[in-house]
Amino acid sequence: MNIAIDFDGTVVEHEYPKIGREIPFAVDTLKMLIRDRHNLILWSCREGQLLDDAVEWCRKRGIEFYAVNRDYPEEQKEGNRSFSRKLKVDLFIDDRNVGGLPEWGVIYQMISEKKTYEQVMRERLGHTDQRHSSQRRHWWSRK
Numbered sequence: 001m002n003i004a005i006d007f008d009g010t011v012v013e014h015e016y017p018k019i020g021r022e023i024p025f026a027v028d029t030l031k032m033l034i035r036d037r038h039n040l041i042l043w044s045c046r047e048g049q050l051l052d053d054a055v056e057w058c059r060k061r062g063i064e065f066y067a068v069n070r071d072y073p074e075e076q077k078e079g080n081r082s083f084s085r086k087l088k089v090d091l092f093i094d095d096r097n098v099g100g101l102p103e104w105g106v107i108y109q110m111i112s113e114k115k116t117y118e119q120v121m122r123e124r125l126g127h128t129d130q131r132h133s134s135q136r137r138h139w140w141s142r143k
Helices: 026-035 048-060 104-113 117-124
Strands: 002-005 039-042 091-093
Touching (some): 026 039, 026 104
Parallel strands (some): 002 091
16 A cells, blocks of 8 residues: 655654654554555655654654655656645545544554454454444434
8 A cells, every 4th residue: 555654743742843752653563564565655744854854763763765745756846737745645644633543553453454443443342243333323314
């Protein structure tokens, strides 16, 4: 998969413009995703030297991104009429998700086992009965 990874608040704690402390297991999980042959794209609001600092922080920890703030390494912004900061990826990992950022172990399990957050959490809580999920009422049918 092509996976976009936010930096501040996702890989490191929010200390912008400084680089905060690593969020537990972020670096190890990113390395595992690279090992599993996913293309990781750093997707950050950082620009210029602040972006370079984030890329170097990751590089020093063994994380090499497929691309940074673009869909592929060779993509050029200048002269490219179809360039967009909106990445065309399979998945975004960002602390601003609805519901927040799951733990990195949960994220890895979701990706590697192709499971939803709900499936992973149900298994972790010991609720493996699949009948429960099919009987769930949807918000639009509640009275």
